[in-house]
Amino acid sequence: MTAVTVRPAEHADRAARAAAARAVLASAEERTGTRRKPWRSGEVRRSADDHTVLPIAPALAPLLPGGLTRGATVTVTGSTSLVLTMLGAASAAGSWVAVVGMPAVGMLAAHQLGLALDRVVLVPDPGPDGPRVIAALVDGVDAVVVGDVALADADRRRLSARARERSAVLVATTPWPGASVQLTVERTRWSGVGRGNGRLRDRVLTVSRAGRGSAARGWRGEVRLHGGEVDTVPHGGVRDGVVVGLERVG
Amino acid sequence: MTATETPSPGGPPSLDLPAGTSRPRRTAALWVPDWPVIAAMQVEQVPAHLPAAVHDGHRLVAASAPARRLGVRRGMRRRAAQQVCPDLVLLPADPGRDVREFEPVVLAAETVVAGLEVTRPGLVLLPAAGAGRYHGSEQALAQLLVEAVAEAGCEAQVGMADGVGAAVIAARAHAMVPSGGTASFLAGRGVGELRHVVAPDGVAEVDELVDLLVRLGVRTLGDLAALPRRDVLARFGPWGQWAHQVASGQDDRPTALRRPEADVAVDLDLDPPVETVEQAAFVARRLAGRLHTVMVEAGAGCGRVQISATTAEGNELVRTWRTDTALGGLSVARLTDRVRWQLDGWLTAQQLRRGDGDPPPAPLTRLALRAEEVVAVGAEQGRLWGQAAGSDLRAHRAVHRVQGLLGAEAVLSARVQGGREVRDQVQLVPWGDAVPPGRRADAPWPGRLPPPAPATVLPVPQPVQLCGTDGRRVEIDARLIMSADPATVWWPDGTSQTSVTGWAGPWPVVQRWWSNDPRRAVYLQVTLADGRAVLLALRDGVWSLEARYD
Structure with missing residues (x-):
């Protein structure tokens, strides 16, 4: 909620107090659903505690410059775990997640990666109604993961537009024209397994990013998933706090 | 345990009650001995003369009188009980059944006295002073109560005393303790009687307390009452103070005259039988409308709706749905949708299971709706200013919309449950379906695959x-x-x-x-x-x- 404080010097200023009261009322209305957040780009407020960005694990920040912005469409190809990791923090913080067209998604892994399963909706097989189902979910759910659903490119564009309008995040595991961020897992490297001993423990994903806007600057780096913890290392390492040696991809 | 817990009928009350200032109210207790067994035997239609016992999977939680005569005791392991009495009929425990079956008994008692408190299935408390005056004497009241309950098919014992704890103990002894005689009535009884007074959620604490008291040489309630109250509190804490108050006949707790409302049910015989989903939708609409009218007239809302249908082959299909008060509870349209999806599911599932040579699916001959957990409208409190209530509401609406598009079974929610294989550890249930939780996830499950789980x-x-x-x-x-x-x-x-x-x-x-x-x-x-x-x-x-x- 937006913190509003009234300093004693302004106390006499009735207009300021009325504005403060209106701000409190507006934020309360937003929270209770009486009023929706303004979603037109001109009206969107950009303060830090404004809910225009879904929280992500801090280590994933290099992957998603500007965070998991509401209204964005993100594609993640090559790793279901990365999709689940990306949404874990948001789900734990109270967001709703819907998973459409992924009958094989491992909900135990989702649970271990931090998703609150009581706010996860599964639609394993939407059938030919895919576009309508995703559109309906975009209306009410904070993040919709779209797997293998029969969609035409026109449907994809319409759904992206709808997600933008409804402040929902679309995460696709298949290529999606017009996605604002495209993450591709090029390679996975597992550690912990020997020849007949140990067990799968950590993995390092080599991820490359392309996209538009703040993601247009290409990035390529490694993401280490260890249980529910995540570390990210860009290729080339960090010198004096400045990321160097980024490979320009896009 | 914390001092803030106040389980009924005897949690530790507030600590600053002055001792001996006023006498507790006259209270009558109506006790049906071995209620879990009797309820289970009624439901399972076990003849009353057979020894029977109810178990929770490991140990017996209650045994019938014939079983007790043969040496079966509460707390025994199942195997030990069967060893003692090979003919023992073992029945699984079911708290829901206990509550459900107790309802007729309470209704019978209510014909004598209005304003009962059902403490737990098998035990009813009522204020005795007014009712005793009305019916002539306390003896007359007790007799009427026993007769009324006997007509409902149960044997009950009634006890009267000052205060709740003493009344419960008196009921077990089938005694009428005269006013003012509570202390002397209790003095000779063992401290073990405290176990019968406490509510089920405090049994463990009281067991411990009783064990300790006996080891310290405080064997009767009289011994306990003779100890200074402050010292008991200092040594044994709030439960000790509560026990002291019961022992000295000072526990005064007004009986809470609240009971859940009875379930509201409507049903419809289908003649001709319904075979197709389209026909079913019409029926669903009519029935939902009727249930809604009844609920509105009663000014009530409900927590769950049970849909049951009978097929021409005599099979009973039952499914319970939780209604969301956040979504405006139960409107005719939503209720109709629920019923339609459910019937759709049943009829389609029958179609799918059927092979080429099988007869056509059995049509439905009867449909019933029952509103459970009925409460007066306004008693349920939504999270008006709570965190993220708005987004929850929107999400629920969206999910219901998708269920409307695809049918209820196509939208799932997942829960983590216990198990060894990867698939076993997740329970998938249709969204909004009230399915009991599966295997416990906090059990050790040796041999389970190590984390991380496959995505x-x-x-x-x-x-x-x-x-x-x-x-x-x-x-x-x-x-x-x-x-x-x-x-x-x-x-x-x-x-x-x-x-x-x-x-x-x-x-x-x-x-x-x-x-x-x-x-x-x-x-x-x-x-x-x-x-x-x-x-x-x-x-x-x-x-x-x-x-x-x-």
Whole structure:
């Protein structure tokens, strides 16, 4: 909620107090659903505690410059775990997640990666109604993961537009024209397994990013998933706090 | 335990009650001995003369009088009880059944006295002073109560005393304690009687307390009452103080005159029987409208709706749905949708199960709706200013919309439950369906695959071939020795292969060999040359791809 404080010097200023009261009322209305957040780009407020960005694990920040912005469409190809990791923090913080067209998604892994399963909706097989189902979910759910659903490119564009309008995040595991961020897992490297001993423990994903806007600057780096913890290392390492040696991809 | 807990009828009350200032109110207790067993026997139609007992899976929680005569005791292990009494009829515990079956008894008692408090199934408390005056005397009141309950088919005992605890103990002794005589009535009784007074959630604490008191030489309630109150509180804490108040006949707690409302039910005989979904929708609408009217007239809302249908073959189909008060509770349209989806599901499932030669699906001959957990409208409190209530509401609406598009069974929610195999550890239920939770997840489950769990679990395992360094299929013998080191995985298409760089296991999982559905598998985590990791299983000599760690 937006913190509003009234300093004693302004106390006499009735207009300021009325504005403060209106701000409190507006934020309360937003929270209770009486009023929706303004979603037109001109009206969107950009303060830090404004809910225009879904929280992500801090280590994933290099992957998603500007965070998991509401209204964005993100594609993640090559790793279901990365999709689940990306949404874990948001789900734990109270967001709703819907998973459409992924009958094989491992909900135990989702649970271990931090998703609150009581706010996860599964639609394993939407059938030919895919576009309508995703559109309906975009209306009410904070993040919709779209797997293998029969969609035409026109449907994809319409759904992206709808997600933008409804402040929902679309995460696709298949290529999606017009996605604002495209993450591709090029390679996975597992550690912990020997020849007949140990067990799968950590993995390092080599991820490359392309996209538009703040993601247009290409990035390529490694993401280490260890249980529910995540570390990210860009290729080339960090010198004096400045990321160097980024490979320009896009 | 904390001092803030106040379980009824005897949680530790507030600590600053002055002692001996006023006498507690006259209270009558109506007690049906061994209620869980009697309820279970009524439902299961076990003849009353047979020894019977109710168990919670491990130990007996209640035994009937014939069983007790044969030496069966509460708290015994099932096997020990069967050893003592081989003819013992063992029935599973079901708190819901206890409550449900107790309702007729309470209604019968209510014909004598209005304003009862059902403390727990089997025990009813009522203020005795007014009712006793009205019916002439306390003896007359007790007699009327026993007769009324006997007409409902149960034997009950009534006790009266000052205060709740004393009344419960008096009921067990079938005694009428005269006003003012409570202390002397209680003085000779053992401290073990306290166990019968406490509510089920405080039994463990009271058991401990009683055990301690006996070891310290405080054997009767009289001994306990003779101790100074402050010292008892200092030594034994709030439960000790509560016990002291019961023992000295000072526990005064006004009986809370609240009971849940009875369920509201409507039903409809379908003549001609309903065979198609379209017909069912019309029926659903009519029935939903009727239930809604009844609820509105009663000014009530409900927590759950049970839909039940009877087929022409006599099968009973029952499903319970939770209604969301956040969504405006129960409107005719939403209720109709629910019923329609459910009927749709049943009729379609019958169609699908049916083979070519089978007769057409049995039409439905009767449909009933029952509103459960009925409460007066306004009693349920939504989270008006709570965190994220708005987004929850929107999400629920969206999910219901999708259920309207695809049918209720196509939208699932997942829960983590206990189990060893990857698929066993997740329980998928239709969204909004009130299904009891599955296996406990906090049990140890030895042999469970280690975390991290695979992110892609194939709904149906795919057969693959795992070849060893010798070029032959890898075999694993009973001692978990592999015939050769794994070298290559051949994928289901039979032409592509990937070489193996490492593996962990083999881990055997042998489950339910005693049941009709035994499971035997050996699991192997395999890392491949292209960096991927998969979970393979060997069942009956066939390797299959179970899950991908992608």
